Amino acid sequence: MTRNDPGLCQSLAGRAPSARLAAASMAAVVLLLSLVWTCSAAAGTVLTGRAEQGGLVAGATDPGARVSLDSRPVPVDRQGRFLLGFGRDAAATAELLIALPDGRAEVRALAVSRRDWRIQRIEGVPREKAEPDAASLARLKAEAAMVRAIRERITPEPQYLGGFLRPADGPVSGVFGSQRVYNGNGGAPHSGLDIAAPAGAPVHACADGTVVLAAPDLFLTGRTVMIDHGLGLISSYAHLSRLDVVAGAKVRRGDLVGAIGATGLATGPHLHWGMSWLDIRLDPEAVENTLNALYASISLNKKQ
Ligand SMILES: [Zn+2]
Structure with a gap:
């Protein structure tokens, strides 16, 4: 804007007062329009x-x-x-x-x-889980396809606006993104956050949503619950010892969905908590930060 000022002054100089006034008001209108345009384009998206x-x-x-x-x-x-x-x-x-x-x-x-990702070595994984045979591989493939199909069904209403919480109490025993080495062999990066807790401890829904999977026995994740929070966001809860929800159930943030266990590929009782957007795995701690900030801004706007 400052760069244009000298040009504007020069073009107005030497004209009759009325013409100068008309040109100045036109310039002001153009300037005002361009300001409104820029602000609405920039501020339209938050x-x-x-x-x-x-x-x-x-x-x-x-x-x-x-x-x-x-x-x-x-x-x-x-x-x-x-x-x-x-x-x-x-x-x-x-x-x-x-x-x-x-x-x-x-x-x-x-x-x-x-971000920098860690390397985590895990020993003592049962051999049939760490190195699955042909039949297990076929089962793994079928289960992965089923979970993928669930992630592809997008519900258009956001259900994550009512706040967010950690689904279980306990120390973090495995962070998102770390490169995993099972029994000395390289594996896929860790796709969620592990929370260590005693078997039987409660697991809660991290946000409002709809249960889209309550499976009693998946090869890798054992007893597993998935909750759809809308617009592509899904949470998952793995290695459970008990399921307290069924597919199709509506849940509120904090509702009991199951109990901590060690089913599937697990060396001890813990919750593997996953978050995903479409087919992309997210860091649950990063999702927690964003949705808490969103909830705070929604609450603030309601008060104003
Ligand atoms: Zn895990």
């Missing part, structure tokens, strides 16, 4: 949370907008709310494109913070 590897960002834009992240369509609800998830190995930048219903488009280059 993002909460940190764009980081394993992280979640909650967005709110104009109703009717279409959103994509690196050209991938993002689920948006009728009020313009959406979520963005970043995988463990997400690139340093991501392009957020918001096509507003009036034809304008907003493009933002998001800087995605890089």
Whole structure:
């Protein structure tokens, strides 16, 4: 704006007073319009949370907008709310494109913070679990396909707006993203957060949602519950000793979903707590930070 000022003054100099006045008011109108335009385009979309590897960002834009992240369509609800998830190995930048219903488009280059992931060695895993045979591999494949299909069904209403909590009490015994080595052999990175607790201790829903899976015996995760929180966000609870919910049940944040156990691929009783957005695994601690911040801002707006 400052750069344009000298040009504006020069073009007005030497004209008749009335023409100068008309030109000045026109310039003011143009300036005002451009300011309104810029502000509404910039302030129309609000993002909460940190764009980081394993992280979640909650967005709110104009109703009717279409959103994509690196050209991938993002689920948006009728009020313009959406979520963005970043995988463990997400690139340093991501392009957020918001096509507003009036034809304008907003493009933002998001800087995605890089994180360092640990290496965790786990010994004493039963051999048949660490090195599955052909029959077990076939079972694993079928179960993975079933879970993938659940993650592909997107419900358009956000159910995560009523707050968030840790599903179990206990120390963290395994963080998200660490490179796992089972019995000396490399495995996939850890896809969730492990909370150590005695067998039988309660496990609660981390947020409101709908139970989309309550499986009694999956090869890797044993007794497993998955809860859909809307707009692609799903939580999962693995290695349970008991299931207290059935598929299709509506749950509120804090409701009992099961009990701590060591079913599936586990060397002792603990909760493996997973969070995902679409097919991307997220760090539950990062999701917790974002959804707590979102809840705080919603509560603040209600009070005002
Ligand atoms: Zn785990």
